[in-house]
Amino acid sequence: MTDLLWQKPGVRVDQRIQQFCAGDDVILDREFFLFDIRASAAHAEGLQRIGILSTDELAAIRRELDVLADDFRAGTFVLDDRYEDGHSAIEARLVERLGDTGRRIHTGRSRNDQVLVATRLWLKDRLATLQSLCGEVAGVALERAQAERDMPLPGYTHLQRAVVSSLGMWWAAWAEGFVDNAMRARDTLAWVDANPLGSAAGYGVNLPLDRDHTTAALGFGRLQVAATYAQLSRGKFELAAIEALSSAVLDLRRLAWDLSLFTSAEFGFVALPSQYTTGSSIMPNKRNPDVIELMRASYASVAAGRAEVEHLLSLPSGYHRDLQFSKGAIFHAFGRGLGALGLLPDLLRNLEWKPDAMRAALDPSMYATDLAVDLAREGKPFRDAYREAADPARWSGGDPAASLTARVSPGAAGDLRLDVLRERLSALID
Known part of the structure; x- marks a missing residue:
C-alpha cells in the first residue's frame, strides 16, 4: 500500500487494524472514482482562483486528472490494495506524475x-x-x-x-x-x-x-x-x-x-x-x-x-x-x-x-356491486340495495363491456382519464 495520507513519523501501522479500518473501501470507491476525479479538477480550479496554484500548475493537474480518468475507464489504472481508498489514489497519482504540484491538491479540503x-x-x-x-x-x-x-x-x-x-x-x-x-x-x-x-x-x-x-x-x-x-x-x-x-x-x-x-x-x-x-x-x-x-x-x-x-x-x-x-x-x-x-x-x-x-374467470357474482349501485341510483337506500344484490338469485350473468362502460367515476374503466396522466408524464419529461 502507498504511504497513508495521515501516517506520522514514529507511528506503527498494524496491518490487521488497517485492513479492518480500510475494509473494502478501495473496491467500493471504484463506483465513485470518476466523480471524485471530476470534483478534484473543480477543487484545483478553485485553488488557482485564490492563488494557491499557478495557471501552469492547474493545467498540469487537469491534464493528469484527464489521463487518470481515461486510464481508469480503459482498465489500465486499477483501484486496488495499493491504495487506502480512491481519494488517496488520486493524490498518489498526481504526486507520482507532478511532484510538489500534486502535493498541493489537498490544500483546503478533507477526505x-x-x-x-x-x-x-x-x-x-x-x-x-x-x-x-x-x-x-x-x-x-x-x-x-x-x-x-x-x-x-x-x-x-x-x-x-x-x-x-x-x-x-x-x-x-x-x-x-x-x-x-x-x-x-x-x-x-x-x-x-x-x-x-x-x-x-x-x-x-x-x-x-x-x-x-x-x-x-x-x-x-x-x-x-x-x-x-x-x-x-x-x-x-x-x-x-x-x-x-x-x-x-x-x-x-x-x-x-x-x-x-x-x-x-x-x-x-x-x-x-x-x-x-x-x-x-x-x-x-x-x-x-x-x-x-x-x-x-x-x-x-x-x-x-x-x-x-x-x-x-x-x-x-x-x-x-x-x-x-x-x-x-x-x-x-x-x-x-x-x-x-x-x-x-x-x-x-x-x-x-x-x-x-x-x-x-368472470363469474356472475362479480356484477353484484354494479347491481347494488344501480338499485341505489334508482332511489333505494344503499344498505337495502346491498342486501338485495347479495342474493345469488339476482346474479343472472352480466355483460363485461356494459359493466366497464357504466363505471364512470373518474379513474374507473368508463373514465380512465389517461390524458391527465399523459400531461403529468410530459411535464416530467419536459
Missing part, C-alpha cells in the same frame, strides 16, 4: 468533503436514471392502457374475485404509480443537488475558497452553506435517495406479484416473453418466471440498504468513521434496484395477454 461531493454527484446520476426509468415504465403502461382499455380482466380483493375490471385500469394504475415515482426521484434529486465541497472536515478552512465557482463547475443547483451541516447531512441525503428508489421498487414488487399469479396455470392470464423465463435443472416441462421473481426480491436489497444507513446515524455532530459503511449500502441498493427496474420496460412492452382466460 470528508471529498466523499460527500462524490456521493452527491453519484446519487444525482443514479436519481436521474431512476427518474428516466420510471418515466419509461409509465409511458409503456399508458400506451398499453390506451390500446387495451376495454379488455375485461377480473378485479380481486383479498385474492378473491371481486368485480369486473379491465386491462385499461390495470395499466393505468401502474402508469400513475410510476409517474409518481418519477416525480419523487426528480424532487429528491433537487434536494440532493447541493455542493458540500469546501466544507473540509466540517469546520471550513482559513482560506477564501471559491465555493460558488465549484458549485457552478460541478453543476450543483446550490451551495450547501453551513460547513458543519455538510457532515450532519451525510446519511440523511443517502436515506432520501434510497427512499425514492424504494418507492419505485416497491411498486415493481407488487407488479411482479401480479405477473407471478397471472402467469400461473391456475390463472393463465398472461404469457411472458421467452427471454424472461428459464428452465428447470431437473423438470423438462418447466419454464419458470425467474426474472419477475428476482424483480420481486430486489426490494429486499433496497430495504436492507435503507436500514443499514439509518442504523449508522445514531451519532453526535461532526464526522465519525461509522459513516464509511454507508457507501456499500447505497451501492448495493441502487445496483440491485436499478438493475431490476432497467428490465421492466421491455418486459411490459412484450408480455401477451390471454383474453379468453381472463373472460372465462
Whole structure:
C-alpha cells in the first residue's frame, strides 16, 4: 500500500487494524472514482482562483486528472490494495506524475468533503436514471392502457374475485404509480443537488475558497452553506435517495406479484416473453418466471440498504468513521434496484395477454356491486340495495363491456382519464 495520507513519523501501522479500518473501501470507491476525479479538477480550479496554484500548475493537474480518468475507464489504472481508498489514489497519482504540484491538491479540503461531493454527484446520476426509468415504465403502461382499455380482466380483493375490471385500469394504475415515482426521484434529486465541497472536515478552512465557482463547475443547483451541516447531512441525503428508489421498487414488487399469479396455470392470464423465463435443472416441462421473481426480491436489497444507513446515524455532530459503511449500502441498493427496474420496460412492452382466460374467470357474482349501485341510483337506500344484490338469485350473468362502460367515476374503466396522466408524464419529461 502507498504511504497513508495521515501516517506520522514514529507511528506503527498494524496491518490487521488497517485492513479492518480500510475494509473494502478501495473496491467500493471504484463506483465513485470518476466523480471524485471530476470534483478534484473543480477543487484545483478553485485553488488557482485564490492563488494557491499557478495557471501552469492547474493545467498540469487537469491534464493528469484527464489521463487518470481515461486510464481508469480503459482498465489500465486499477483501484486496488495499493491504495487506502480512491481519494488517496488520486493524490498518489498526481504526486507520482507532478511532484510538489500534486502535493498541493489537498490544500483546503478533507477526505470528508471529498466523499460527500462524490456521493452527491453519484446519487444525482443514479436519481436521474431512476427518474428516466420510471418515466419509461409509465409511458409503456399508458400506451398499453390506451390500446387495451376495454379488455375485461377480473378485479380481486383479498385474492378473491371481486368485480369486473379491465386491462385499461390495470395499466393505468401502474402508469400513475410510476409517474409518481418519477416525480419523487426528480424532487429528491433537487434536494440532493447541493455542493458540500469546501466544507473540509466540517469546520471550513482559513482560506477564501471559491465555493460558488465549484458549485457552478460541478453543476450543483446550490451551495450547501453551513460547513458543519455538510457532515450532519451525510446519511440523511443517502436515506432520501434510497427512499425514492424504494418507492419505485416497491411498486415493481407488487407488479411482479401480479405477473407471478397471472402467469400461473391456475390463472393463465398472461404469457411472458421467452427471454424472461428459464428452465428447470431437473423438470423438462418447466419454464419458470425467474426474472419477475428476482424483480420481486430486489426490494429486499433496497430495504436492507435503507436500514443499514439509518442504523449508522445514531451519532453526535461532526464526522465519525461509522459513516464509511454507508457507501456499500447505497451501492448495493441502487445496483440491485436499478438493475431490476432497467428490465421492466421491455418486459411490459412484450408480455401477451390471454383474453379468453381472463373472460372465462368472470363469474356472475362479480356484477353484484354494479347491481347494488344501480338499485341505489334508482332511489333505494344503499344498505337495502346491498342486501338485495347479495342474493345469488339476482346474479343472472352480466355483460363485461356494459359493466366497464357504466363505471364512470373518474379513474374507473368508463373514465380512465389517461390524458391527465399523459400531461403529468410530459411535464416530467419536459
